[in-house]
Amino acid sequence: MIRELPVMINGAPCPRGNREAIPVHSPSTGEQLARMVRSTTDDVDQAVDAAGRAATALASMTARARADLVRRVGDLVAGRAGVIARDLAGEQGKPLREAEGEIATAVTMWHEAAEIVRHSTEEILPSDDAERRVVVVRRPHGILAVVTPWNFPATIPTEYLSAGLAAGNAIVWKPSELTPITAVHLYDCIVEAGFPPGSVNVVPGLGHETGAALVSHPWISAIGFTGSPQTGDAIARAAGAKPMLLELGGNNATVVLDDVDVAAVAERLRSAVFANAGQICSSTERIIVHHRIHDELVDALTDQATSLRLGPSLDPETSIGPLNNEPTAAKIDRHLDDAVAKGARIITGGTRPGGWPTRLYYEPTVLTGLTPDMLAFREETFGPVAAFMTFESDDEAVELVNGHGLGLITGVLGQDTGRALAIGRRLKAGVVNVGDAATAWQPHTPFGGYSGRASGVGRLGGRYTIEALGQLQTFVLPAHTMP
Template sequence: MTVQFRSSINGPHLRGMPIVAQPTEGLRIGTNRIGSKWVPGSSGKYLRIDSPSTGEELGYLALSTRDDVGRAVAAADASRESLRKMGVFQRAALCMNIADAIDRRTDELARLLCLEQGKPFHTEAKAEVGAASLGFRNAAEQMKWLETAAFPVADANKRAFSFLQPKGVLAIITPWNFPLGLPCLYYLGPAIATGNTVVWVPAPTTSLIAVALMECMIEAGLPDGYINLVLGDGAEVGDEAVIHPGTHAVGFTGSSATGATIARRGAGKPLLLEMGGNGPTIVLADADVDMAAELVGAGCFANAGQICTATERVLVHKSVHDRFVEGLIKAAEKVRMGDPFDPATTMGPINNATALDKMLSHMADAAERKASIVKGGNIAAGLPTNLYFEPTVVTGLTRDSLLNREESFGPVAPVLTFETDEEALELAASSPYGLNASVFTNSIKKAFFYTESLRCGIVNVNEKSCYWEPHIPAGGAAGTESGLGRTGGRHTLVEMCDLKTMTIDITR
């Protein structure tokens, strides 16, 4: 049995995507980096990558097999002792060198990210390159100052200490929505800082940018085998990385369905899972409605809604509904789609057809339930591909609507109403996710009430749901479908380490 990585968040299954035996000459070909070598996948097949922004052919990925994963695990295992023995400050210096290498290639990386993922060059792609270098810088600094403890003990002749040790070889599987920044912030920077080697499986639709990142890391002096890149279908290579006996822990960001399967397949290994989100934004009667509408719009339409912490559903007090929706429509009208390299462009396309189909099915469900599409609702006309979707506002939804219960992952703002705090919390709990939420209110009492009542990892007050800074702990709440463990700053570093205790008798 293999894991079926078909989610629109981790990366679509390869069924229906263009796979060829011979790439077009002159285009970029992405290959694995295993140990000291760039090697094509052993399947003999290549996945063609077309730009969601322009429709042009960007290049090809050499698809891998389970045997390729085995070779990557062997390379990571052979290198892990040298990385473990490297001093913390030396590992931090290596992370800083990688950050510098990323910064030197900002425009090149941002251009490829823009074309392959779809985000606009000036307003989003360059910022993500900055987040990638920040991921290595943060991990370097935080690891240098991460303290452990000495423990008082009953025996006066004994001392007890704790210290952190790397887990070993990490299997890391990353998504397509932030294919450069997220791997660096969540996994790769912290892995090197903590002394873990890596087998990295990126989402197939955005693997060319992963190859470019590997080039940066090698340029910065990353020793062979510390990070090994394996390209291909998650149903094969992702599954093998999870179940392989030579990987000691698993890190995954992606859909809840895929994450649950990984948890079963990787049972017994330490797991760090950030999964789906559909966190509510709650606008109370006493909120600054104009501010709320502006920030909710930003949370809905940033990265074309393709953020696990995006504002996926909005619960608005009935007394301010009409005014809020007017403001939300204005926010949607400010969004600009078009040439991804035009500084005026603020929103790009959906990354892939699988993700678009899911969002369209949610829109069809809303129409069947007689909801009102008050803004947008269609594939945008006159643009290079049919993956551009209009910024959309939908009202008149019920709690049973798919736009309320499931993660849509597109530029849609679904609006529901409530009249009491109890009703708002019931609506919030009608979706099984528990990643991020936000609350708009001018009452400190209400801010704490909702923060303590909502079952999720982060509650942002008077701020969009996707606000986050990389040192802040993030992750899903227990009992929800949003994951396990915490990423962010020192929390990620601790997740990637074993806490070891030493006792010693000072008299012997």
């Protein structure tokens, strides 16, 4: 039987009624895995109403009591890791071992959020008035809207859910319609952990319908979103002055200096470019390499790319799985066609090979001759494509990294750390990895876009997410009420 994924409000599934259901298909096999019920605007209203009641209960709990529940979610996810990972790989398309790694990271996020809030403190500030005392306390926003994508259906939602609950918010969550099975697993763990009913409500649906109704709802207090810059901009316009945490992706560059160990760099770039078939907001897409070692590095990375085994997500021999969806595949086609038409050269890959159950299998691709007028330079490709361009001076490398409107994460690889750091200081990215590729990231560190760029607002990661999903309230009290 095909599993049906319902709307979930106030701790329970809603009867389907006359709601439409959307099929969920495996990118690997094309088979239908489930049907996702499509939320209505009435569902969004009811979910927000349930979250409003839960927000009062959550705000009245001590931080340490919330921490116990948040940690319990992590324990429950860990106990079901095998089942969740297989479902995640099946609906997302990534190799099973990558899905298992994603679940392990999600467990760590739940546990770390619990520990952060367990040890949170408030402040007493100096007062200019001897008769008054100033106390700064942390408060939740209230009702948090969360909208998450399909590329990491466990860890990206966990970033918002763990921190939002730890901070005392109730949440209405619209997961991606492409990966809702993983969302149901997370929701089940949250409910079983013992949170008050309505603490998290799931409203499946499409972004332009359910997502739009959710972020524009007048009772929503704050918004968390990971996705494209275009959608993030639309959300910001709809939300107005509400607090927002937006992670909007980037066309990330890794600069490779001429003093590196080329073989070691190629091995590092293998995962930086091709992990999750390149469908990572922090993936290295542009490789800006010193002209003296360009050919050697292209050859070395081509060897790495051709050693990858393309295949179904649940095949233990697979090292790169299919793409998740046709729009992503079509965008890669468009970027490569544009690049070749403008003079770039495909060294390996560049096609969707036949013989697979779906058209979503894409060969790991190495492209040379990238130039700033190409789509692959200006936009996020979001696929298994390593695009090379050269530089002669360090100033030129900086200009190429900063030469477009995105600024999420970048890397500088070189043996001369002083030189690499001097370049890194000039890069307009929220994260700069010196001595590593752009893709490297640790979940507890602040992650987000550089100001003035289209890669987002605010910072995700550890305590920074918890701080962003709460607010400060200042009390000025009579001195005799304090020690």
